Amino acid sequence: MSPIVKLNNVSKSFGSLHVLQGVSFDVAAGSVVAIIGRSGSGKSTALRCINGLEKINSGEITVCNHHLHHDVTRAQLRALHLDVGIVFQSYNLFPHLTVGQNIMLAPRWVRKQSKSEAHEHAAEVLRKVGLAEKFDAYPEQLSGGQQQRVAIARSLAMEPKLMLFDEVTSALDPELTGEVLKVMESLARDGMTMVLVTHEMAFAKGVADKIVFMHQGRVWEEGGGEMLSAPQTPELRQFVGNGL
Amino acid sequence: MTYTFDFSFLAEYWPQLLKGLVQTAQLSLLSIIFGFLLGTLLAIGRTAQSKLLRRICAIYVEAIRNTPLLVQMFMIYFGLASVGFKLSAEFCAVLAIVINVSSYTCEIMRAGIESVRKGQREASDCLGLTWLQSLFLVVLPPATERVYPALVSQFILIMLATSLVSQISAEELTSTAARIDSMTFRSFEIYTVVALIYIGLAFVFRLGFWALSRLVFPRLRRLGTPL
Ligand SMILES: Nc1ncnc2c1ncn2[C@@H]1O[C@H](COP(=O)(O)OP(=O)(O)O)[C@@H](O)[C@H]1O
Numbered sequence: 491m492s493p494i495v496k497l498n499n500v501s502k503s504f505g506s507l508h509v510l511q512g513v514s515f516d517v518a519a520g521s522v523v524a525i526i527g528r529s530g531s532g533k534s535t536a537l538r539c540i541n542g543l544e545k546i547n548s549g550e551i552t553v554c555n556h557h558l559h560h561d562v563t564r565a566q567l568r569a570l571h572l573d574v575g576i577v578f579q580s581y582n583l584f585p586h587l588t589v590g591q592n593i594m595l596a597p598r599w600v601r602k603q604s605k606s607e608a609h610e611h612a613a614e615v616l617r618k619v620g621l622a623e624k625f626d627a628y629p630e631q632l633s634g635g636q637q638q639r640v641a642i643a644r645s646l647a648m649e650p651k652l653m654l655f656d657e658v659t660s661a662l663d664p665e666l667t668g669e670v671l672k673v674m675e676s677l678a679r680d681g682m683t684m685v686l687v688t689h690e691m692a693f694a695k696g697v698a699d700k701i702v703f704m705h706q707g708r709v710w711e712e713g714g715g716e717m718l719s720a721p722q723t724p725e726l727r728q729f730v731g732n733g734l
Numbered sequence: 735m736t737y738t739f740d741f742s743f744l745a746e747y748w749p750q751l752l753k754g755l756v757q758t759a760q761l762s763l764l765s766i767i768f769g770f771l772l773g774t775l776l777a778i779g780r781t782a783q784s785k786l787l788r789r790i791c792a793i794y795v796e797a798i799r800n801t802p803l804l805v806q807m808f809m810i811y812f813g814l815a816s817v818g819f820k821l822s823a824e825f826c827a828v829l830a831i832v833i834n835v836s837s838y839t840c841e842i843m844r845a846g847i848e849s850v851r852k853g854q855r856e857a858s859d860c861l862g863l864t865w866l867q868s869l870f871l872v873v874l875p876p877a878t879e880r881v882y883p884a885l886v887s888q889f890i891l892i893m894l895a896t897s898l899v900s901q902i903s904a905e906e907l908t909s910t911a912a913r914i915d916s917m918t919f920r921s922f923e924i925y926t927v928v929a930l931i932y933i934g935l936a937f938v939f940r941l942g943f944w945a946l947s948r949l950v951f952p953r954l955r956r957l958g959t960p961l
């Protein structure tokens with residue numbers, strides 16, 4: 491089966507700062523890939539390039555049959571966004587809308603679902619993340635963990651083929667982290683293709699089919715969960731030494 | 735120094751004052767509505783991607799904000815007349831005030847738009863919303879809610895500034911007062927009454943804007959907290 495995401499020799503710089511320097515990796519359909527690495531190693535940038543939030547300078551990215559290169563158009567990006575969902579560290583819920591309205595916004599305006607259809611669907615994804623009773627609450631009335639689960643539900647409501655997660659638990663304390671990870675684990679069990687940047691080594695080891703260790707804008711090492719117990723490079727050895 | 739107050743003119747002239755009040759309210763509302771719309775468009779322009787568009791909007795705003803409203807009004811009223819457009823004083827008055835208030839509204843709305851974090855726009859883009867949908871569904875509502883108190887202050891100022899249009903003989907409360915004054919010579923009393931009417935009108939406007947905020951900002955209505 492051909493991969494759902496394929497990065498081929500992708501480079502990206504901000505001015506003179508070379509953040510990605512020839513990054514290549516694949517994500518197989520239905521698999522979970524965890525990107526780990528030190529802060530500043532380019533993990534978020536790699537993820538953001540996958541759904542076009544950052545334009546790449548060279549190389550090629552294929553995502554769900556969309557081809558991204560350095561001069562991708564707005565229309566191509568919009569088409570891509572219909573297939574790819576992303577969840578951010580800072581939730582980015584819309585503060586003026588209720589939980590239900592946050593979730594229904596895109597299905598209503600983008601997928602043109604009827605109000606009742608969108609409502610029913612929103613209630614369903616909200617149930618999936620364990621927050622059925624929060625439909626009419628506003629984001630500010632929720633804990634960080636609950637807000638993050640709503641953000642996941644909002645993405646799910648668009649029925650993406652691929653979900654990206656950028657350090658979605660980094661702003662949360664351990665208890666709230668647990669409830670968000672549980673939701674992600676159940677998504678993985680349901681067969682959702684996921685790429686996640688994470689600092690939760692135990693989670694990466696337990697859930698990911700593949701782990702990509704990034705260092706200085708390069709894929710330094712990649713492999714299965716066992717890679718963390720037997721690092722090949724001194725950089726990864728040092729990283730897991732600090733992390734575990 | 736003795737001065738005997740004499741408010742007896744009110745018996746005869748209150749219907750005219752009432753008419754002036756209604757005209758001032760109409761003038762103000764029209765100016766506020768169109769000034770807000772134009773100001774919001776300008777704010778969108780000032781925060782747009784296109785550098786040229788940002789420049790043009792900035793020049794307009796700075797030009798308007800650095801000239802007196804009265805001068806703008808004279809330019810429009812006498813200026814347009816001398817190049818052959820014969821427009822009513824009331825129309826010119828609204829036009830001048832709209833142009834004036836739009837520049838201030840632009841700056842207020844720009845602050846609101848800039849208060850919406852980049853991540854909000856990214857999230858709506860990633861959900862597949864178009865640029866226009868993001869603008870109207872995700873950016874402008876919280877932007878407006880955040881700067882609403884500043885907008886209301888600006889709108890009340892504009893309501894008071896409509897008194898300037900008496901200078902181009904447009905019909906409203908202050909020009910009505912001036913006419914009554916010229917017939918009765920009770921200046922102090924008349925302008926005292928008119929000042930009280932303005933206070934009353936400002937109060938009604940504030941009440942109206944408060945009610946409007948509860949209508950258009952459901953989150954505010956339910957939680958009462960600042961966004
Ligand atoms: N928009 C940007 N402009 C300039 N530099 C950026 C931008 N985004 C990220 N960077 C820089 O790129 C490098 C990698 O960032 P990032 O991908 O966020 O790393 P990570 O997620 O692994 O911590 C950092 O040095 C960061 O400062």
Ligand SMILES: [Mg+2]
Binds near residue numbers: 533534535657
């Ligand atoms: Mg990051």
